[in-house]
Amino acid sequence: MSVAEDILLSAWVTGLLALTTTAVLLLVSPPLAWWIAQTRSRWRPLVEAFVALPLVLPPTVLGFYLLLALAPGGPFGAIAQALGGAPLAFTFTGLVIGSIIYSLPFVTGPLSAAYRTTDGQLLEAAASLGASPTTRFLRLVLPLHRKALVAAGVLGFAHTVGEFGIVLMIGGNIPGETRVLSIALFDRVEMLDYAGAHAIAALLLAFAVIVLTFTYRWLRT
Amino acid sequence: MRLKAQGELTRGPDFRLLADLDVDVDGVAALVGASGAGKSSLLRLISGFEPHATVTVEVDGERWQAADRTGSAVPAHRRAVGTVFQESRLFPHCTARGNLEFAGRSRRPGVKLAFDEVVHVLDLEPLLGQYPHELSGGQRQRVALGRTLLAPAKLWLFDEPMSALDPASRREIAPYLYDLCRRHAVPIVYVSHSLPEVLAIADQVWIASAGSVTAVDSLPAFSTALDHPLMSDDQAGAVIACRFKSFDARYGLSELVFADAPLFVPGDLSAVGGPILLHIPARDVSLSTTAIDQVSILNRVAGTVDAIVQDGEAALVRVGCGEQSLLARVTRRSVDELRLEPGTRVLALIKSVAVRTTAELGPQP
Amino acid sequence: MGGGQGRVMRPTPGHLVVAVVALVCGAASSAAPLRIAVASNFQHAFETVRTSLDAPADPTYGSTGLLYAQIMQGRTFDAFLSADRERPLKLVAQGRAFGPQVYARGSLVLLVNEDSPGPHWLTTDRRVALANPQTAPYGRAARQALDALGASPRLINGLNVAQAFHFAASGAANGAFVALAQVTAQGIAEKRYWLLPDRLHAPIEQVAVVMHGEREAEAQAWLAQLLGRDAQSLIGSAGYRVSGDVAGVDDSRD
Numbered sequence: 001m002s003v004a005e006d007i008l009l010s011a012w013v014t015g016l017l018a019l020t021t022t023a024v025l026l027l028v029s030p031p032l033a034w035w036i037a038q039t040r041s042r043w044r045p046l047v048e049a050f051v052a053l054p055l056v057l058p059p060t061v062l063g064f065y066l067l068l069a070l071a072p073g074g075p076f077g078a079i080a081q082a083l084g085g086a087p088l089a090f091t092f093t094g095l096v097i098g099s100i101i102y103s104l105p106f107v108t109g110p111l112s113a114a115y116r117t118t119d120g121q122l123l124e125a126a127a128s129l130g131a132s133p134t135t136r137f138l139r140l141v142l143p144l145h146r147k148a149l150v151a152a153g154v155l156g157f158a159h160t161v162g163e164f165g166i167v168l169m170i171g172g173n174i175p176g177e178t179r180v181l182s183i184a185l186f187d188r189v190e191m192l193d194y195a196g197a198h199a200i201a202a203l204l205l206a207f208a209v210i211v212l213t214f215t216y217r218w219l220r221t
Numbered sequence: 222m223r224l225k226a227q228g229e230l231t232r233g234p235d236f237r238l239l240a241d242l243d244v245d246v247d248g249v250a251a252l253v254g255a256s257g258a259g260k261s262s263l264l265r266l267i268s269g270f271e272p273h274a275t276v277t278v279e280v281d282g283e284r285w286q287a288a289d290r291t292g293s294a295v296p297a298h299r300r301a302v303g304t305v306f307q308e309s310r311l312f313p314h315c316t317a318r319g320n321l322e323f324a325g326r327s328r329r330p331g332v333k334l335a336f337d338e339v340v341h342v343l344d345l346e347p348l349l350g351q352y353p354h355e356l357s358g359g360q361r362q363r364v365a366l367g368r369t370l371l372a373p374a375k376l377w378l379f380d381e382p383m384s385a386l387d388p389a390s391r392r393e394i395a396p397y398l399y400d401l402c403r404r405h406a407v408p409i410v411y412v413s414h415s416l417p418e419v420l421a422i423a424d425q426v427w428i429a430s431a432g433s434v435t436a437v438d439s440l441p442a443f444s445t446a447l448d449h450p451l452m453s454d455d456q457a458g459a460v461i462a463c464r465f466k467s468f469d470a471r472y473g474l475s476e477l478v479f480a481d482a483p484l485f486v487p488g489d490l491s492a493v494g495g496p497i498l499l500h501i502p503a504r505d506v507s508l509s510t511t512a513i514d515q516v517s518i519l520n521r522v523a524g525t526v527d528a529i530v531q532d533g534e535a536a537l538v539r540v541g542c543g544e545q546s547l548l549a550r551v552t553r554r555s556v557d558e559l560r561l562e563p564g565t566r567v568l569a570l571i572k573s574v575a576v577r578t579t580a581e582l583g584p585q586p
Numbered sequence: 587m588g589g590g591q592g593r594v595m596r597p598t599p600g601h602l603v604v605a606v607v608a609l610v611c612g613a614a615s616s617a618a619p620l621r622i623a624v625a626s627n628f629q630h631a632f633e634t635v636r637t638s639l640d641a642p643a644d645p646t647y648g649s650t651g652l653l654y655a656q657i658m659q660g661r662t663f664d665a666f667l668s669a670d671r672e673r674p675l676k677l678v679a680q681g682r683a684f685g686p687q688v689y690a691r692g693s694l695v696l697l698v699n700e701d702s703p704g705p706h707w708l709t710t711d712r713r714v715a716l717a718n719p720q721t722a723p724y725g726r727a728a729r730q731a732l733d734a735l736g737a738s739p740r741l742i743n744g745l746n747v748a749q750a751f752h753f754a755a756s757g758a759a760n761g762a763f764v765a766l767a768q769v770t771a772q773g774i775a776e777k778r779y780w781l782l783p784d785r786l787h788a789p790i791e792q793v794a795v796v797m798h799g800e801r802e803a804e805a806q807a808w809l810a811q812l813l814g815r816d817a818q819s820l821i822g823s824a825g826y827r828v829s830g831d832v833a834g835v836d837d838s839r840d
Contacts, residue, residue: 067752067753067756067758068756068757068758070758071756071757071758072757072758073757074757077758087713087758089713089753089756089758089759090713090740090742090753090758090759121306121308121310122310122312124268124270124297124306124310125304125306125310125312126298126312126323127268127269127270127296127297127298128268128297128298128302128303128304128369128372129298129303129323129324129327129368129369129371129372130298130299130324130326130327130328130329130372130373131298131323131326131327132296132298133296133298135298135326136298139323140312143314143315144312144313144314146314168745170758172715172742172743172744172753172759173718173742173743173744173745174741174742174743179743186745187718187720187721189651189655190649190651190652190718190720190721190745191651191720191721192651192654192655
């Protein structure tokens with residue numbers, strides 16, 4: 001495999017991983033963020049803490065535990081095997097699970113902050129019109145904060161693209177399956193292939209700058 | 222429809238209300254009371270916006286929430302109650318049509334007007350494609366009104382729907398609102414602090430004070446009780462009950478009888494059966510201690526001063542005329558110069574143009 | 587220098603003061619420990635052997651590639667104990683280091699999560715971790731062995747043998763190609779690993795060099811002691827093979 005092929009394949013895996021992760025997060029995060037934003041449950045601080053863990057924990061800590069969880073003897077791995085699948089460690093699916101956990105606060109956090117600003121008067125009005133909590137969320141809260149949703153999605157995507165520590169711990173660096181750009185970059189440095197490393201690093205940098213620039217510009221319109 | 226809300230409502234350390242509402246709504250019930258009397262809070266309790274309050278809420282015998290929190294409160298969206306708020310509360314991300322359509326989705330029981338009918342009655346057609354920020358205050362409130370009518374409901378709560386509007390917007394929306402009240406499909410509780418408004422729409426009047434609500438059985442007596450909560454309002458005035466006598470087509474004036482004196486009001490009121498209620502704003506009544514012949518004021522009623530209270534820079538004088546009373550707002554200087562005191566015989570001069578007639582609505586005097 | 591044999595150096599407040607003074611003055615002091623870059627796989631052995639050497643050493647453990655990159659970026663070490671041959675020789679070629687010597691020969695083992703591994707164990711349904719063959723000497727040796735055996739299990743690439751070991755230890759992989767030194771250090775039962783015969787892979791020669799610098803003479807003496815009989819015996823018991831004559835390395839030997 002040539003360097004260019006290696007980079008392209010890693011970029012493909014990276015893009016697919018970020019897309020899959022973002023798609024799942026865009027399904028999971030809004031309801032979770034809404035729950036956090038408006039619940040009176042005494043469990044909220046605990047749930048918030050768990051969601052925020054990846055913000056403060058080194059990714060390697062998460063990766064360390066995730067590897068145990070994804071291993072055949074671990075909870076995730078056992079579930080996957082019970083469902084007839086292969087163990088999740090060192091698979092793309094395992095990587096998606098890790099990325100979801102790792103990027104969760106980057107999507108859920110901004111969303112719940114936005115949702116907290118929801119005008120309670122509008123929610124009351126919707127309730128008085130017969131809208132159930134689910135309808136209020138889907139037809140009022142979501143569209144009212146659609147910019148926050150897009151911004152959170154972009155952040156989650158970009159963050160997943162830049163992920164390294166967890167992938168390093170649970171990925172197994174398998175070309176075409178779990179070797180992402182950040183790992184490929186690390187490999188290039190280890191191999192003293194600084195030209196290849198430059199190519200990957202520049203690619204990631206350009207991606208981040210472009211995505212963030214367009215997002216911020218869009219958010220202002 | 223029987224409404225009950227009894228218990229204690231607290232919101233933060235500074236707000237505590239002992240709710241004591243137990244009334245039968247029939248037609249349009251006006252709920253009046255000074256600000257802070259708990260009118261809006263009572264409506265919120267019925268709507269289901271205070272699910273954590275230790276208040277028992279019952280509507281037609283159905284328990285919606287219990288003060289002792291036995292069972293869970295019926296959530297707001299399942300209560301067949303439509304509310305028009307002080308602010309329009311339109312959803313900013315939807316057009317007027319989107320706002321109206323939002324309401325039509327609920328499947329809770331209750332009366333629900335047809336979309337086309339609501340659009341027609343409230344003249345909403347030209348507004349349908351516009352977003353709330355493109356509408357004037359009055360237009361927004363009209364859309365909000367329509368939105369409420371489209372959601373199934375067995376009871377409508379109107380919480381001072383015009384109080385946040387400027388006078389022009391108020392004039393724009395009032396006809397729609399009053400027409401709606403007259404054609405009401407379900408019982409309406411209408412919070413107001415305007416006596417003319419109450420007179421224009423209400424079948425019943427309730428007064429709220431410190432959370433408890435009592436029915437007003439005589440509007441004339443209520444309106445001239447000098448301690449009632451609307452008295453300091455600019456719109457203080459007496460509600461009087463008159464009898465129709467004749468209509469003079471030449472001048473377009475109806476002649477009514479009030480306390481054995483003739484009262485001339487514009488328009489043909491011959492079709493009104495029974496007593497006619499009029500609201501006479503205190504500021505439109507002047508007092509004289511001598512008979513005057515040559516003034517433009519047609520309506521003069523003789524009476525006796527029976528109470529005087531200071532009202533800011535002015536004084537509010539209650540004049541007994543037979544079994545009813547009028548209110549007059551005069552300067553304190555006039556009180557001194559005319560040497561007004563309880564027992565003084567006076568002539569009350571009423572500008573006929575200031576007389577507001579009601580339709581056949583209103584409680585019996 | 588030149589303290590008595592077996593003298594144990596422990597950091598004391600006095601040492602600290604001297605070290606600080608040395609730093610402040612910017613002058614090399616014989617009391618400051620030598621700064622040694624040590625490949626991670628040698629960590630356990632190094633801890634065993636360092637106290638038997640006269641001069642105190644301050645090791646920095648890391649992957650060979652990372653340590654090499656740091657040296658290239660200007661980090662100062664007095665000696666470099668690499669896991670491979672290539673990088674020390676590159677440093678020599680660049681004139682940054684001198685005196686390359688094989689200080690230990692690694693032995694590759696297949697560690698598994700069950701008993702009695704051997705060539706037959708490497709079936710296609712097994713997931714076997716190895717150090718990155720492109721960058722790590724044990725990974726390259728593992729790759730050579732797999733090719734020689736014609737085995738093709740599912741391969742999981744760890745960064746280095748330490749991570750390959752972790753992949754297996756966590757249960758996520760069924761087994762891993764690791765260094766004999768690791769299983770020795772961890773006290774793993776012999777029945778759980780298979781020591782691969784030498785013929786299956788090129789020798790894993792770990793080469794040390796002395797870095798050019800103000801303390802190169804001290805470092806050279808320290809390295810000579812590491813290559814001496816006593817130290818080599820300790821290294822041998824830590825899971826490395828040592829030969830009686832620790833010959834110098836040059837490119838012609840490949």
